[in-house]
Amino acid sequence: MARSGNNFKRFKDEQKKAAAEKGSDVEEMRLNRFIARSGYCSRRQADTLIFDGHVKVNGKVEVSPGTRVGAKDAVEVNGTVLRRADHVYILMNKGRDTITSTRDEKGRKTVMDYLPGSLTESEGLFPVGRLDRNTEGCLLITNDGDLAHRLMHPSYEISKIYRVETVDEVTEVQLEALKTGIQLEDGPARADQVSSVSPDGRITAIGIHEGRNRQVRRMFEGMGHEIKSLERVQYAGLTTRGLRRGKWRTLENKEIKRLKRLVGLKDVTQR
Numbered sequence: 001m002a003r004s005g006n007n008f009k010r011f012k013d014e015q016k017k018a019a020a021e022k023g024s025d026v027e028e029m030r031l032n033r034f035i036a037r038s039g040y041c042s043r044r045q046a047d048t049l050i051f052d053g054h055v056k057v058n059g060k061v062e063v064s065p066g067t068r069v070g071a072k073d074a075v076e077v078n079g080t081v082l083r084r085a086d087h088v089y090i091l092m093n094k095g096r097d098t099i100t101s102t103r104d105e106k107g108r109k110t111v112m113d114y115l116p117g118s119l120t121e122s123e124g125l126f127p128v129g130r131l132d133r134n135t136e137g138c139l140l141i142t143n144d145g146d147l148a149h150r151l152m153h154p155s156y157e158i159s160k161i162y163r164v165e166t167v168d169e170v171t172e173v174q175l176e177a178l179k180t181g182i183q184l185e186d187g188p189a190r191a192d193q194v195s196s197v198s199p200d201g202r203i204t205a206i207g208i209h210e211g212r213n214r215q216v217r218r219m220f221e222g223m224g225h226e227i228k229s230l231e232r233v234q235y236a237g238l239t240t241r242g243l244r245r246g247k248w249r250t251l252e253n254k255e256i257k258r259l260k261r262l263v264g265l266k267d268v269t270q271r
Contacts (some may be wrong), residue, residue, distance in 0.1 A: 031057065032065035034075055035145075038082040039124030042149030054078050088125060089251040089259075090115070090141040093240040100130040100139065111139060114246055128152060132214050137162075137232035138240050141248075150263035151236060157209040158262070159192070161234040162216050167226040169201035174223050178206065182219045186212060189219050205233075236262060 029037070035046035035055070047065045049055055055062055056076040057069060069075055075082045092111060094100070099110045102125070111127055128140040128148045142148055151158050175196065181188040193207040206216060220227055233239060236259060243249060251259075260266070 028068045028070040030065060031055065031062060031067040031069050031075070034069050035077060035082060037087065037143075037145070038075075039126065039143035039145055040077055040080075040082055042145045044149070045145075049077055087144045087147075088142060089144065089256050090125070090248050091238055091240065091243070091251055091255075092139045092141055092248040093243040093245050094131055094136055094139045095246040096134045096136055099133055100127050102126055108133075111141065114248060115141070129211055130213070131232060132217065135217070135230045135232065136245065138235040138238055139232070140235060140238065147259060147263065147265060150265065151259070152211060154210065156263050158211075158236045159207060159209055159234070160211070160232060160236075161193075161205065161207045163197075163229075163231045163233050164204045164206060164216060164220060164227060165229040166202050166204070166220060167228055170196060170204050170220075170223075170225065171201065174225075175204070177223065178219060182222045184212075184215075184218050184222060189215055191219070202228075 032043050032046040032050060035041065035049070036043040040046070041049070046055075050063055050065050053061050053063060054077055056074075057067060058074050092114065094111055097109065098113075099108050101110050102112055104110050112125070115125070124143040125141050126143065126148070128142060129152050131137065131139055140148075140151070150156055175194055178191040178194045181190040189208075189210065189212065191206045192209055193205075195205055197203050197205045204220075206219075208215060212218075217227060217230055238251075238255065238259075
């Protein structure tokens with residue numbers, strides 16, 4: 001827990017320093033960007049909410065996404081008061097028996113339980129996409145609505161690589177079937193890359209860019225395989241190398257910049 005604690009302290013120190021340097025109390029930005037930066041939704045979704053009359057600024061309905069708002073303005077979306085949050089980017093090595101959600105009605109452990117409460121409660125964080133309960137590995141958590149929306153949108157074809165361990169050998173014929181396509185109930189699913197990475201053929205590396213629910217698991221089960229373990233080892237070029245299961249770290253600036261370039265977002269403050 002020491003490493004995560006150090007990450008959190010470093011992040012908080014950096015944010016305080018940045019706020020002091022830029023004079024955040026007087027910074028203004030476009031209304032749609034303010035909403036996205038709060039983590040409520042993406043900027044495009046914010047535009048729709050504004051145009052449809054769901055947004056108030058200082059108690060009055062505002063229908064222009066370009067309206068400038070600052071720290072002293074009260075912004076509401078459907079009655080919820082928003083606060084601008086500085087963007088946070090966290091990479092987690094998710095463990096088994098953990099729900100990928102901000103909360104769980106059944107009281108099961110979620111990925112947010114591994115983060116300090118002061119961080120999850122104040123920064124509007126949410127996981128980008130989902131890993132099912134018993135899938136381990138690489139998970140991005142942020143409050144950057146624009147980035148998250150683009151990373152999850154199928155048009156950007158974000159790469160995801162998994163390590164799949166099966167009870168029985170995955171044959172060459174089955175590897176080829178994964179490349180050409182496995183018929184699932186919601187349509188055919190194909191691997192972008194796939195290969196056996198163990199002498200006995202029971203460990204397979206597979207790369208996909210789609211984000212369908214339990215897709216990799218269903219592809220292997222569709223061929224009659226029982227899965228012993230499933231781990232996402234890479235997401236959008238991010239890996240959990242050196243990060244123990246259940247631990248997390250903040251992204252480095254170069255990693256954030258690369259993610260934004262990947263989906264066509266500028267890494268500058270737009271005023």
